[in-house]
Amino acid sequence: MNNLRRKLLVLSLLxxxxxxxxxxxxxxxxxxxxxxxxxxxxNGRLVLSLAGEVSILNPILSTDTTSxxxxxxxxxxxxxxxxxxxxxxxxxxxxxxxKDGKVWTxxxxxxxxxxDGVPFTADDVVFTFNSILDPKVNSVRRGDYIIDGRPIVFKxxxxxxxxxxxxxxxxxxxxxxxxxxxxxxxxxxxxxxxxAFNRKPIGTGPFKFKExxxxxxxxxxxxxxxxxxxxxxxxxxxKIIPDENATLVALEAGEIDSAGIPPKDYKRMKxxxxxxxxxYDNLVYTYLGFNLGNPKFKDKRVRxxxxxxxxxxxxxxxxxxGLASPAYAPSAPISWAYTNEVxxxxxxxxxxKALLKEAGAQDLEFTILTNQxxxxxxxxxxxxxxxxxxxxxxxxxxVMEWSALLKIVNAPTGPKDFDAVLMGWSLGLDPDAxxxxxxxxxxxxxxxxxxxxxxxxRLLEKGRLTMDKEKRKQVYxxxxxxxxxxxxxxxLWYPKSVVGVSERVGGLSKPSPAGLMLxxxxxxxxx
Amino acid sequence: MRxxxxxxxxxxxxxxxxxxxxxxxxxxLAPGDPTSLFTDPNIDPVELARIRANWGLDxxxxxxxxxxxxxxxxxxxxxxxxxxxxxxxxxxxRLPNTLLLMISSYFLTLLITIPLGVISAVRKGTWFxxxxxxxxxxxxxxPSFWLGLMLMLLFAVELDWLPAVGMYDxxxxxxxxxxxxxxxxxxxxxxxTTMTILSLAGITRYQRAAMLEVLDQDYxxxxxxxxxxxxxxxxxxxxxxxxxxxxxxxxxxxxxLFGGAFIIETIFAWPGMGRLGVxxxxxxxxxxxxxxxxxxxxxxxxxxxxxxxxxxxxxxRIRYAxx
Numbered sequence: 001m002n003n004l005r006r007k008l009l010v011l012s013l014l015x016x017x018x019x020x021x022x023x024x025x026x027x028x029x030x031x032x033x034x035x036x037x038x039x040x041x042x043n044g045r046l047v048l049s050l051a052g053e054v055s056i057l058n059p060i061l062s063t064d065t066t067s068x069x070x071x072x073x074x075x076x077x078x079x080x081x082x083x084x085x086x087x088x089x090x091x092x093x094x095x096x097x098x099k100d101g102k103v104w105t106x107x108x109x110x111x112x113x114x115x116d117g118v119p120f121t122a123d124d125v126v127f128t129f130n131s132i133l134d135p136k137v138n139s140v141r142r143g144d145y146i147i148d149g150r151p152i153v154f155k156x157x158x159x160x161x162x163x164x165x166x167x168x169x170x171x172x173x174x175x176x177x178x179x180x181x182x183x184x185x186x187x188x189x190x191x192x193x194x195x196a197f198n199r200k201p202i203g204t205g206p207f208k209f210k211e212x213x214x215x216x217x218x219x220x221x222x223x224x225x226x227x228x229x230x231x232x233x234x235x236x237x238x239k240i241i242p243d244e245n246a247t248l249v250a251l252e253a254g255e256i257d258s259a260g261i262p263p264k265d266y267k268r269m270k271x272x273x274x275x276x277x278x279x280y281d282n283l284v285y286t287y288l289g290f291n292l293g294n295p296k297f298k299d300k301r302v303r304x305x306x307x308x309x310x311x312x313x314x315x316x317x318x319x320x321x322g323l324a325s326p327a328y329a330p331s332a333p334i335s336w337a338y339t340n341e342v343x344x345x346x347x348x349x350x351x352x353k354a355l356l357k358e359a360g361a362q363d364l365e366f367t368i369l370t371n372q373x374x375x376x377x378x379x380x381x382x383x384x385x386x387x388x389x390x391x392x393x394x395x396x397x398x399v400m401e402w403s404a405l406l407k408i409v410n411a412p413t414g415p416k417d418f419d420a421v422l423m424g425w426s427l428g429l430d431p432d433a434x435x436x437x438x439x440x441x442x443x444x445x446x447x448x449x450x451x452x453x454x455x456x457x458r459l460l461e462k463g464r465l466t467m468d469k470e471k472r473k474q475v476y477x478x479x480x481x482x483x484x485x486x487x488x489x490x491x492l493w494y495p496k497s498v499v500g501v502s503e504r505v506g507g508l509s510k511p512s513p514a515g516l517m518l519x520x521x522x523x524x525x526x527x
Numbered sequence: 528m529r530x531x532x533x534x535x536x537x538x539x540x541x542x543x544x545x546x547x548x549x550x551x552x553x554x555x556l557a558p559g560d561p562t563s564l565f566t567d568p569n570i571d572p573v574e575l576a577r578i579r580a581n582w583g584l585d586x587x588x589x590x591x592x593x594x595x596x597x598x599x600x601x602x603x604x605x606x607x608x609x610x611x612x613x614x615x616x617x618x619x620x621r622l623p624n625t626l627l628l629m630i631s632s633y634f635l636t637l638l639i640t641i642p643l644g645v646i647s648a649v650r651k652g653t654w655f656x657x658x659x660x661x662x663x664x665x666x667x668x669x670p671s672f673w674l675g676l677m678l679m680l681l682f683a684v685e686l687d688w689l690p691a692v693g694m695y696d697x698x699x700x701x702x703x704x705x706x707x708x709x710x711x712x713x714x715x716x717x718x719x720t721t722m723t724i725l726s727l728a729g730i731t732r733y734q735r736a737a738m739l740e741v742l743d744q745d746y747x748x749x750x751x752x753x754x755x756x757x758x759x760x761x762x763x764x765x766x767x768x769x770x771x772x773x774x775x776x777x778x779x780x781x782x783x784l785f786g787g788a789f790i791i792e793t794i795f796a797w798p799g800m801g802r803l804g805v806x807x808x809x810x811x812x813x814x815x816x817x818x819x820x821x822x823x824x825x826x827x828x829x830x831x832x833x834x835x836x837x838x839x840x841x842x843x844r845i846r847y848a849x850x
Contacts, residue, residue: 045698053806055609063565064609138578140562143571193581194611214620215798217697237697241796245676246692253683253691403559403811410572428569435569444572 032276035506040524045235046505049247049256053240054218057201057209059180060132060139061193070238073220073520074115075180075203078106078125078162083510083518085336085429087174091120091181091204092162101169101467104177108160112227114183115208122156127184129154129164137192144176169465171472175430206231206521215240232507232524248500251275257502257525258516263320266498275500280511281334282497285327286377286424287489288368288384293415293450296366303487305355307345309391315383316493319376323498327491329480330425330433334513336469337431337476342484352391365394366419369409371402377422380492384422414443414450421449422492431476434460437483451488528839535832543824544596550820551592554813560584561608561811582608584813595817604821605814607807614818617803624694625799628715629788632722633780640727641773644734648742648769649761659731666728675721675794682717690714692796718795722788733776737769744768771842778834 052066059071078092089095092106112120132139133151145152150167157163166173183202187195201209206228207220218238222231239256241247251259252272261269261277270277288306290297297303312326328345331338356362368384370377378399385395400408408418425436435441438460439452459479466472484491499516501508504526509518517523561582562575579585583594598605604614647656683691690696694714695707741747742765750760789801800819807815838845 047697053802056611061611135577136581138581140565140567140570140574140578142577143574144569146571194606198611213695213798214617215624215802216694216796219697239693239697239796240798241692242793242802243672243796245672246679246794246796249676249679249684250691253679253687255683255691255693401558403557403563406563407558426567435571446572 032278033503034276034508035504035524035526037506037524039526040232040506041527042232043234044232044525044527045237046233046523046525047237047239047256048258049241049250050218050238051242051244051247051260053215053242054212054238056198057212058182058192058195058198060128060137060141060182061198063140066240070218070220071180071201071203072205073207073236074201074205074209075182076205077178077180078108079174079178081178081429081514083512083514085334085513087178090178091125092177095174095177097467101171101465102166104164104166104173105157106162106164106177108162109227110160112204113225114185114204115202115223116183116186118183118185120181120183120204121159122162123159124181124184125162126154126156127188128179128181131182131187131192132179134192141179144179169467171464171467172428172430172432175428207236210235226521228519229521231521233520251500251502254502257505259500261498261500263323263498266321266323269498269500272500274503276503277498277500278508278511278516279323279496279498280513281325281332281494282513283332283335283427283429284424285330285332285427285494286380286422286492287327287330288492289421289423289449289489290487291416291418291420291449292488294419296361296364296419299359299361300486301355301359302361302364303490304345305352305359305361305391306388306393307487307490308348308352308355309388309393310345310384310490310492311347311387312492313347315380315387318383319379320493320495324493324495327494329484329491330436330489331431331476331480332427332494335427335431337473339477339480341477342481344484345487349391356391356393362392364392365396367396367398368420368422369398369400369405369418370422371405372399373402376495377424381422409448412444416443416448416450431472432460432464433479434464437479449488451486453482453486456482528836532832532836535835539825539828542828543821546824547596547599547817547821548592551595551817552588554811554816555588555591557811559811561813564810595814599821604818607815608812609810614814617815618800618818618822621798621800621803624797625792625801627711628718628722628791628797628799631715632719632726635719635723636726636730637773639723640730641734641770643727644731645738645761645766645769647731647735648738651739659735663728663731666725669725671721671725671788671790672794674724675717675791678717678721679794689716691717694798718791718797721795722791730773730776733772734769737772738765741765741769767841771838774834774837774841777837778830 050066050069052064054067054070055064056062056067057071057074059068059075062068062071076090078090079087079095080090082088091109091112093109095104095106097104106125108122108125114120129145129152131137132141133145135142147167147170152167152173153165155163155165164173164177181204186197186202190197199212206223206226208223210219210221212218217240219235221235222233224230239250241250241256244262247256247259248261248265248269250256254274269275290303292298316322316324316326329339329342333340356364368381370381372378381397381399385397388395405421409416409421411417435446437447437451437456439447439457441447442450442452456479459475459482463472463475463479466475501516505523506526507519507522507524508516512518560579561584562579565575583591595605606613607617610617643659647659650656679691682689690713694711696710696714699706699710747760747765750764789805791797792799792801803815804819806812807819
């Protein structure tokens, strides 16, 4: 008995100690406080975190966002995008397109030098695009420069003029011309896939590569000769911290200056001293895609009924505590080609039931597949299961490892063996959505739900051929309206990005999908 | 003895070929391939097929295996698909970090658990023994990520004594070897503490059980009957014999030492093998997976060999016959 009492005492002491560790003092929510630019530290060093490992520092080869984040400081492209996601000059001072829409001409800056001092010329641009087009180079971007099976031809007209000759007019090309440029004088004749350059890159950007300790950190230093002005930061250090919670602890401990904030920590971080919290929308949406090759979803009324049965507001508030918004169309509200004028099927369970009855699908039962590791999607599947149950539809949820899921949806022949998938698309800056919706992209391609609508096919083709932005906008508005009405996907939500930045960091740009450090040379830290 | 070692070393060759063959096929049985992660509406699937062909993944698996084996025999483990770097280079970059953390934790654990286990066994049923038992169970039940984060919040945020993540202080820069050693040491404290606390329980229980068994033996009774002081009975006669099982554990823990602790390395952003291995599997980075498999197989086999030799040294009853 005595023994037991002692044991309990030890246990309770231990519990108290551990509880004390996680105790939070109450702090009030505060507003954004930016530092005074006159206090900028000339030798300032910014420490940022990366959630994944950096794999390779060559923009034509890398496929992960972590590597791209670092490449963004070292390399630049012909054009770039501003806060409003509009194309603006970068290495090119101006561009024009011929009347027939086939020949694009880029005039280049004459004052640009590579980090090793060699002048940048049109040859570097041609070399970059030709390397991407080289079948032996393992670049996933090759398809961007091939139209109807024919490659785009890049030519240096003179030292500072580049021409791109397209086999036919192709509006999304402008966005794709923003690819970062790599140096010909270093990579010519080398095996680009395995070149030493890929771990020790040389670019034209505001920062030069300095050091990379695999798996731990990576440092870039100021390029004083950067063509848009000497950067105010002396160094940027990228620390690799794979765990989300540890990243927040590192931000709290002042070891890093910025971290992405998951919805569960939003309130806590918002009230934390020394940290500014920014929110912005992204070009990303999550959806439930119905397999239209499956008899269960052939009838449009069934898909519309499920849309009526979905309480998107509840879904978003349960999952994100307001840090996301309901989605109704296959485009994002911040895209210039977005339209709000689409069928929305607002929550109406009675209408859902009536439509199901009309379609003779009262006993509908289906399985939602989603990928493991994405907590929001896993929870969303369960919430949808509950919501659909209210209109008499039985849903089974199956969570699968990513590759196993892809094996099913990417099966090379139809009909594919699934009912519905809960996944997301990250959209490009150009509204072109040919690869997702065009009937030619089934069964091989990303139209894995077997959607085919001749009018949609026609509009997708027209959108690629139309050069005038206003006219293109109308094409895509029409397109989104038709798709939203058809409901091949049940569009679910647009997540917001939430980023915490230390109060010592200034010179930030307007929060946008392009991030907070769009003008990296202007970012500074105080002492 | 020399003959025994030589024989065991020769046995490694067919064993390694078997291990690599099985691993190679099992790896290819897993759904997906290295391009599965590139699923993006802006990437043409035709390009993915081209890249797979560049990597030779369009060939039959058995052919791929022989290509791989042929290259390995020439000392070429191939290049990682994701980084383009030689596999051997990738592994050797991470291995020292993992060994540093794992071996330190291992010795620290032994240093604490052996005395704890012995004292618990000798004072079986006392408050000390019960306390150790309760703490062992708590240690076994505590999730490592939770303990790690709690220690981080306490020592890195609230008290601000120690760094939270990484292996080096990225802001201090390099100030010579002594400062670097001190820097790494400071960064090691939290992950090391977490790992050690969590592994204390197991070996303490082992040591306690081994000691209890030995204390029941006739020769201990004889030693006591001879009138030897209790200290000599415990530390000379009993402990030496109770250490034999620990040698087994030493051999068995070698794969763990090499493989790293994935969760600890992830939480504390420690650049070790655990993270590399899990990432390689997740990315279906075949050459890297195979490199790690072969490397760890060799280390495990050598570890077992060392343990067998160790037996002969500590246990006079074991002799490896000459025939």
